[in-house]
Amino acid sequence: GAGVSQSPRYKVAKRGQDVALRCDPISGHVSLFWYQQALGQGPEFLTYFQNEAQLDKSGLPSDRFFAERPEGSVSTLKIQRTQQEDSAVYLCASSLEGQGRYNEQFFGPGTRLTVL
Amino acid sequence: GENVEQHPSTLSVQEGDSAVIKCTYSDSASNYFPWYKQELGKRPQLIIDIRSNVGEKKDQRIAVTLNKTAKHFSLHITETQPEDSAVYFCAASQIRTGRRALTFGSGTRLQVQP
Numbered sequence: 001g002a003g004v005s006q007s008p009r010y011k012v013a014k015r016g017q018d019v020a021l022r023c024d025p026i027s028g029h030v031s032l033f034w035y036q037q038a039l040g041q042g043p044e045f046l047t048y049f050q051n052e053a054q055l056d057k058s059g060l061p062s063d064r065f066f067a068e069r070p071e072g073s074v075s076t077l078k079i080q081r082t083q084q085e086d087s088a089v090y091l092c093a094s095s096l097e098g099q100g101r102y103n104e105q106f107f108g109p110g111t112r113l114t115v116l
Numbered sequence: 117g118e119n120v121e122q123h124p125s126t127l128s129v130q131e132g133d134s135a136v137i138k139c140t141y142s143d144s145a146s147n148y149f150p151w152y153k154q155e156l157g158k159r160p161q162l163i164i165d166i167r168s169n170v171g172e173k174k175d176q177r178i179a180v181t182l183n184k185t186a187k188h189f190s191l192h193i194t195e196t197q198p199e200d201s202a203v204y205f206c207a208a209s210q211i212r213t214g215r216r217a218l219t220f221g222s223g224t225r226l227q228v229q230p
Contacts, residue, residue, distance in 0.1 A: 033218075035218075041222060043205070045217040091159070091160070105150075105218060108159060109158070110159060
């Protein structure tokens with residue numbers, strides 16, 4: 001079946017613009033995670049959903065970042081009034097909980113955001 | 117919170133040699149330790165993982181060892197091949213309860229010279 005998909009793959013924004021990044025997890029996956037990966041660094045956690053419930057948003061760097069997953073499948077990460085320091089690759093991951101290797105997180109290809 | 121340190125940051129080996137990457141973690145509640153391989157411009161892909169009730173796990177040329185007491189875990193790649201060249205990340209999290217999110221190390225760039 002299809003893996004995790006993300007759109008757009010590349011996004012260029014002017015400083016101050018709002019952006020919305022989409023994640024389509026693997027069908028049936030309960031958990032969904034967003035990570036931010038700066039150039040040359042490891043991914044850093046932003047937020048976590050279990051179905052539609054946002055259980056952990058401790059990694060969101062500021063109140064300009066907002067994420068939702070209203071129906072427990074597709075998720076959107078929104079960044080308001082983008083700043084240059086928001087430039088990074090935004091990775092989405094999903095995992096199937098409750099059976100076997102439920103902890104494995106499957107990553108999407110990421111959205112590369114460049115803020116000018 | 118959890119802190120994962122990884123070293124070396126770069127590693128160059130000759131084809132056929134072994135490569136070892138080491139990580140330490142700080143939170144004794146962490147009990148799940150995956151390793152991801154990320155090629156340039158691609159998504160991270162899981163190559164092996166280990167849970168805290170196991171000390172070692174092997175999958176063909178790849179093995180991971182875990183020392184819970186010392187809070188160390190290591191990735192061992194034997195008989196390296198050029199296609200093993202990539203950035204490798206270790207990570208830690210808690211399963212069943214607690215923080216599900218992965219805390220990643222800073223990565224090791226492995227170059228396998230043919």
